[in-house]
Amino acid sequence: MKTLPIFISILFLTSMTSKETWKLKKNENNIKIYTKDLDNSKIKAYKATTTLNHSITKIKTLLMDPDKFTKWVDRNSYTKSFEPGENYVFYHSIFTAPFPVQDRDVVIKAEYKKTENGAIIEHTSAYDKKPVLENTIRVKDTYGKWELIKVSDNQTKIIYLGYSDPSGSIPAWLINSFLIDGPFNSISNLNTILNK
Secondary structure (H helix, E strand, C coil), X not given: CCHHHHHHHHHHHHHCCCCCCCEEEEEECCEEEEEECCCCCCCCEEEEEEEECCCHHHHHHXXXXXXXXXXXXXXXXXXXXXCCCCCEEEEEEEECCCCCCCCEEEEEEEEEEEECCEEEEEEEECHHHCCCCCCCEXXXXXXXXXXXXXXXXXXXXXXXXXXXXXXXXXXXXXXXXXXXXXXXHHHHHHHHHHHC
């Protein structure tokens, strides 16, 4: 079913123009995390913003290398890339969940596009590209976008937008609590890796 990723993208992007406003939830270490209610969904969208002292090229290289995601993406215990193209790559990831919640897995297409002042990397669901695993729940409704904006040759502003419905019987309040720590920890880890 190829229409679901398109639907999720439209749902998310349409919500950006809704009357709901982004609400600041965390502001620490030059990283701001916001959440926003979405129409027809109990799950909130999230936005993370920061400015890193690294070039767009350096950041883009790491963001487009899924095989290194376990080093910096929060709760990512396994990622394997497959079917790479010129400006895109597919990957399969597993995310650990706190007991007694079952682990989740996703199959994603990451696609890179240049913009006038930087780059955009979109993550769209490709859930039917890999068989479902026995011990995980497949996440189908997910979307993410990394916008990289050049500040200077060695400084880049990042705007990271995302939405993900992990499926299964998890209370919405618990899911929404992860929307703050997940992006914050991931960007913190990303900066640590880039600084090495």
